[in-house]
Amino acid sequence: MTKVSFIFVAIALLSGQVLCQTDATYAVSTSAPGYKINGHVENTEAGLQIPLTFNSNGNKKTGVDIFGKTIKDLVVNVEYETEERLHVKISDKANKQYLVPDSPLGFERPKVKHYASSKDRNLDFQYTAKPFNFKVIRKNDKVAIFDTSNLPLVFEDQYLELSTKVPKDANIYGFGEVTAPFKRTTNITTIWARDNPDDFYRNIYGAHPYYQEVRDGKAHGALLMSSHGMDIITTEGRITYKVIGGVLDFYFFAPKSGTPNDLSIAYTDLIGKPMMPSHWMLGWHHCRYGYKDISSVETVIKKYKEANIPLQTAWVDIDYMDQTKDFTFDNIKFPRDKMIALGKQLHKHGQNYVVMVDPAISANSTYEPYVRGTEMDVWIKNADGTDFIGEVWPGFTTFPDWWHPNATKYWSKEIIDFVDLLGVDGLWVDMNEPASFCLGSCGTGKIDAGNQPYRWTYTEEEQAQNHTRWEKELIKMGNPPGEERNLLYPKYAINNGGGNLSEFTVATTALHYGDIPHYDIHNLYGHAEGYITRNALIKQNKKVRPFVLTRSSFVGSGKNVGHWTGDNHSFWSYLKNSLANVLNFQMFGVSYSGADVCGFNDNTTEELCTRWMEIGAFYPFARNHNNNAAVDQEPYLWESTAEASRIAINARYTLLPYFYTLFEESNRLGTGVWRPLIFEYPAYEELSANDVQTLVGSDILLSPVLDEGETIVKAQFPGGIWYDWYTHEATVDNQSKNKVKSVTLDAPLTHIPIHIRGGAIIPTKTPKYTVGETYATPYKLIIALDSKNQANGRLYIDDGESLNVNSCSDIDFTYKTGKLKASGKFDYKKAEKIGSITLIGKSTSKLESARIGKKSTKLTHSRNSVTVEGLSIDLNRSFDIEFK
Ligand SMILES: *[C@@H]1O[C@H](CO)[C@@H](O)[C@H](O)[C@H]1NC(C)=O
Ligand SMILES: *[C@@H]1O[C@H](CO)[C@@H](O)[C@H](O)[C@H]1NC(C)=O
Ligand SMILES: *[C@@H]1O[C@H](CO)[C@@H](O)[C@H](O)[C@H]1NC(C)=O
Ligand SMILES: *[C@@H]1O[C@H](CO)[C@@H](O)[C@H](O)[C@H]1NC(C)=O
Ligand SMILES: *[C@@H]1O[C@H](CO)[C@@H](O)[C@H](O)[C@H]1NC(C)=O
Ligand SMILES: *[C@@H]1O[C@H](CO)[C@@H](O)[C@H](O)[C@H]1NC(C)=O
Ligand SMILES: *[C@@H]1O[C@H](CO)[C@@H](O)[C@H](O)[C@H]1NC(C)=O
Ligand SMILES: *[C@@H]1O[C@H](CO)[C@@H](O)[C@H](O)[C@H]1NC(C)=O
Numbered sequence: 001m002t003k004v005s006f007i008f009v010a011i012a013l014l015s016g017q018v019l020c021q022t023d024a025t026y027a028v029s030t031s032a033p034g035y036k037i038n039g040h041v042e043n044t045e046a047g048l049q050i051p052l053t054f055n056s057n058g059n060k061k062t063g064v065d066i067f068g069k070t071i072k073d074l075v076v077n078v079e080y081e082t083e084e085r086l087h088v089k090i091s092d093k094a095n096k097q098y099l100v101p102d103s104p105l106g107f108e109r110p111k112v113k114h115y116a117s118s119k120d121r122n123l124d125f126q127y128t129a130k131p132f133n134f135k136v137i138r139k140n141d142k143v144a145i146f147d148t149s150n151l152p153l154v155f156e157d158q159y160l161e162l163s164t165k166v167p168k169d170a171n172i173y174g175f176g177e178v179t180a181p182f183k184r185t186t187n188i189t190t191i192w193a194r195d196n197p198d199d200f201y202r203n204i205y206g207a208h209p210y211y212q213e214v215r216d217g218k219a220h221g222a223l224l225m226s227s228h229g230m231d232i233i234t235t236e237g238r239i240t241y242k243v244i245g246g247v248l249d250f251y252f253f254a255p256k257s258g259t260p261n262d263l264s265i266a267y268t269d270l271i272g273k274p275m276m277p278s279h280w281m282l283g284w285h286h287c288r289y290g291y292k293d294i295s296s297v298e299t300v301i302k303k304y305k306e307a308n309i310p311l312q313t314a315w316v317d318i319d320y321m322d323q324t325k326d327f328t329f330d331n332i333k334f335p336r337d338k339m340i341a342l343g344k345q346l347h348k349h350g351q352n353y354v355v356m357v358d359p360a361i362s363a364n365s366t367y368e369p370y371v372r373g374t375e376m377d378v379w380i381k382n383a384d385g386t387d388f389i390g391e392v393w394p395g396f397t398t399f400p401d402w403w404h405p406n407a408t409k410y411w412s413k414e415i416i417d418f419v420d421l422l423g424v425d426g427l428w429v430d431m432n433e434p435a436s437f438c439l440g441s442c443g444t445g446k447i448d449a450g451n452q453p454y455r456w457t458y459t460e461e462e463q464a465q466n467h468t469r470w471e472k473e474l475i476k477m478g479n480p481p482g483e484e485r486n487l488l489y490p491k492y493a494i495n496n497g498g499g500n501l502s503e504f505t506v507a508t509t510a511l512h513y514g515d516i517p518h519y520d521i522h523n524l525y526g527h528a529e530g531y532i533t534r535n536a537l538i539k540q541n542k543k544v545r546p547f548v549l550t551r552s553s554f555v556g557s558g559k560n561v562g563h564w565t566g567d568n569h570s571f572w573s574y575l576k577n578s579l580a581n582v583l584n585f586q587m588f589g590v591s592y593s594g595a596d597v598c599g600f601n602d603n604t605t606e607e608l609c610t611r612w613m614e615i616g617a618f619y620p621f622a623r624n625h626n627n628n629a630a631v632d633q634e635p636y637l638w639e640s641t642a643e644a645s646r647i648a649i650n651a652r653y654t655l656l657p658y659f660y661t662l663f664e665e666s667n668r669l670g671t672g673v674w675r676p677l678i679f680e681y682p683a684y685e686e687l688s689a690n691d692v693q694t695l696v697g698s699d700i701l702l703s704p705v706l707d708e709g710e711t712i713v714k715a716q717f718p719g720g721i722w723y724d725w726y727t728h729e730a731t732v733d734n735q736s737k738n739k740v741k742s743v744t745l746d747a748p749l750t751h752i753p754i755h756i757r758g759g760a761i762i763p764t765k766t767p768k769y770t771v772g773e774t775y776a777t778p779y780k781l782i783i784a785l786d787s788k789n790q791a792n793g794r795l796y797i798d799d800g801e802s803l804n805v806n807s808c809s810d811i812d813f814t815y816k817t818g819k820l821k822a823s824g825k826f827d828y829k830k831a832e833k834i835g836s837i838t839l840i841g842k843s844t845s846k847l848e849s850a851r852i853g854k855k856s857t858k859l860t861h862s863r864n865s866v867t868v869e870g871l872s873i874d875l876n877r878s879f880d881i882e883f884k
């Protein structure tokens with residue numbers, strides 16, 4: 001946005017302060033007259049239906065056609081879908097604006113059978129007639145969680161604007177994908193999927209127009225269900241949405257309890273619950289772009305083992321492909337037979353294997369995936385009906401149109417044949433924003449041109465020449481027939497970090513099946529690929545849980561895939577921001593997520609990689625990944641990094657049953673595996689901006705070093721007792737409720753501070769080299785007592801891989817008045833045992849023995865805990881143990 005339009009007046013803030021931002025994007029369209037109720041407001045079975053008409057006050061000149069064509073007649077549908085979810089959809093009466101498609105590729109909206117009654121629901125809808133404005137009221141405390149009063153409503157074909165008031169310094173979280181601090185302050189969040197490695201505060205790979213707010217200790221959320229490009233402006237006192245198409249399709253969430261965890265449940269009730277990973281997926285992963293041949297990969301696997309750093313899964317980036325074409329092998333460096341043998345070798349050692357696949361298909365008339373796709377006519381098209389041909393790694397490429405009726409069949413065959421052949425355990429789908437290195441259909445008429453020099457390898461002058469030519473051709477190609485909108489250069493341009501909308505991706509004028517311009521569907525492309533790829537993997541093997549890791553994502557993607565935060569840099573700032581990014585994805589319902597450990601682009605250093613391994617070992621998805629142009633960063637390369645990695649990964653493997661239990665909860669309920677402190681302690685305002693520590697579930701607190709040269713961490717601890725993971729000492733002893741204690745923790749280079757919440761029972765294992773070996777050890781319970789000498793916890797057990805679980809155990813542990821009780825469901829019949837129990841807490845020094853059935857066993861005392869070892873308690877039925 002460069003031009004400041006005359007209709008933009010930087011308005012005085014609701015808080016009374018004057019907005020300093022000069023960028024017009026921050027302002028609201030004060031000249032827009034808005035809408036008024038026109039006719040009967042109807043009470044429907046679901047709620048209300050309100051007809052609106054443009055509030056033109058005779059003066060047709062102002063506030064009309066601001067950035068598009070004003071749509072005069074609108075309908076507001078208010079639906080009380082559940083007690084904690086309200087759907088408010090403002091759409092054009094004529095139903096011409098594009099909606100996010102329903103099943104199967106977009107977003108599967110749940111069918112509502114019974115709407116919430118006015119008595120039971122926690123949300124109310126209030127409105128004014130002229131101009132039309134509305135408030136969403138959280139009933140149990142009468143707070144207006146969304147309030148458009150005195151703020152304009154603009155509804156044009158290519159520009160929609162709506163704002164809500166928020167309190168001063170509001171605790172806003174979400175809106176993405178963006179690399180920014182967890183708590184969002186004044187900023188513009190642009191949503192337009194984009195392949196970009198490092199732009200802080202700019203739009204990157206995924207599209208999640210969802211936020212959560214914690215106000216007065218209570219959480220609520222709002223989703224704008226839109227696949228269009230948009231800017232979301234968060235500024236003092238206000239959030240403003242500026243969207244370049246579609247309708248205003250909002251969902252509001254307000255759990256009765258007010259807890260952020262219950263909000264996550266309510267949100268994922270709508271968008272789908274996060275997928276359930278297999279045990280192996282929770283192990284440590286390693287990958288590099290730029291291994292020169294397969295023996296380099298084999299060497300890495302060997303050296304990990306020699307250094308005794310657990311490695312569960314070896315990955316191969318696009319290097320294995322023949323001229324970077326999907327589903328092929330480089331005959332010399334990564335020959336097919338050796339690639340197959342590598343998988344067998346890994347499996348023999350209880351390890352796993354994942355490779356990359358891109359959506360772009362080389363336009364090469366002797367390359368079978370291209371030939372088959374062309375026969376089935378599955379490619380995205382140009383406005384004139386020819387194939388759209390962009391440029392990716394293998395040169396000129398076509399792009400599967402996931403909406404084409406043949407696309408699922410086409411892609412499934414390619415995926416299934418490939419996985420059958422190679423024996424990989426999962427796929428990694430990259431470049432699916434989709435990324436394209438040229439502008440427009442630069443490969444039209446250039447089939448069989450082979451690999452091309454990449455755009456960035458030309459001189460600037462040549463790049464500019466290419467760009468000018470591409471742009472001319474794109475403009476010449478023009479709009480699809482019958483399309484009246486300006487798809488290439490909408491008047492409201494959004495703050496796309498890449499410039500014009502079609503830069504580095506498929507042109508917005510290109511067509512998907514049913515003549516849907518890419519303009520309307522762009523943000524769904526990666527989501528659709530993830531969905532189809534997952535289903536193909538299920539078809540390939542119905543028994544085990546599929547593994548798909550995606551770069552681009554949309555609302556609801558977490559149901560199908562995991563996500564890594566992309567091509568970041570080996571800088572301290574990225575290490576620090578990785579916590580916020582992972583926390584964002586927990587909120588977006590993509591629990592299985594993580595950043596590239598040690599950083600992707602640029603050269604890491606020993607210290608940075610050491611610190612990154614320490615926290616990276618605890619990312620829900622934990623993988624070291626490097627770029628071809630950077631120095632090696634395998635964790636065994638430096639002594640301190642190797643040492644820190646062993647310590648941290650061993651702690652993760654010790655905690656595997658705890659992680660797995662959290663993933664099951666996430667899959668069933670929708671809660672995050674990682675949680676920011678403020679989501680577990682929403683009443684503690686001091687924690688609202690803390691994104692440098694994180695909780696794993698409710699009970700494990702990580703306080704990593706994220707700054708160069710630091711050997712201490714200034715950590716915040718909410719009320720209660722917090723025990724040091726390593727020494728069992730109470731770092732914070734009986735801190736009173738609702739108070740935060742700041743503690744400076746020692747953190748020498750190879751040490752990550754970890755704390756256990758007093759009151760938690762944590763199921764653990766003995767860490768071994770692989771996840772399988774770790775899981776084969778007996779369980780060990782850690783009971784960390786609270787100030788009342790009580791604790792409780794949960795353990796979920798199944799076979800760790802079945803897609804359809806047919807037997808599982810769900811065990812509740814409680815410890816009270818010296819007695820540990822295990823109760824719940826005990827259906828998983830395979831021999832699972834508890835081998836030891838450790839009690840932590842001051843009062844444990846008085847304990848001497850544990851009585852199990854008739855047998856009494858002596859306890860071993862350490863400084864702050866007691867342990868009973870050599871147990872063999874069957875986890876197939878309830879039991880009691882008494883400590884005396
Ligand atoms: C977003 O916030 C950051 C940090 O406060 C700031 O540096 C940046 O300028 C902001 N961006 C915009 C567009 O306001
Ligand atoms: C699907 O593919 C078949 C060839 O397998 C082709 O005949 C048919 O036209 C394709 N369908 C569409 C809608 O393009
Ligand atoms: C086209 O693909 C075939 C098969 O993968 C390959 O052998 C050939 O080198 C490719 N041609 C070009 C020009 O890239
Ligand atoms: C880009 O420019 C170079 C140098 O002028 C030219 O050789 C090349 O074909 C152009 N690439 C594309 C994809 O148009
Ligand atoms: C965007 O498109 C406009 C209109 O063609 C052009 O003037 C401008 O240079 C383009 N911007 C970029 C970053 O390519
Ligand atoms: C990374 O290190 C290599 C080898 O020392 C060097 O050639 C390269 O320029 C470095 N890259 C950056 C971005 O500093
Ligand atoms: C912890 O503090 C509470 C009051 O805040 C007190 O009632 C309780 O006895 C204390 N417990 C211990 C173990 O110190
Ligand atoms: C539990 O397992 C033990 C040993 O594996 C067996 O003896 C016992 O019968 C089992 N109990 C139940 C309730 O299945």
Ligand SMILES: CC(=O)N[C@H]1CO[C@H](CO)[C@@H](O)[C@@H]1O
Pocket residue numbers: 178179196197198199204565566567568569574575576577578579581582595596
């Ligand atoms: C653009 C991008 O992917 N940035 C990532 C870089 O690294 C940090 C830390 O790992 C991530 O949080 C960012 O998302």
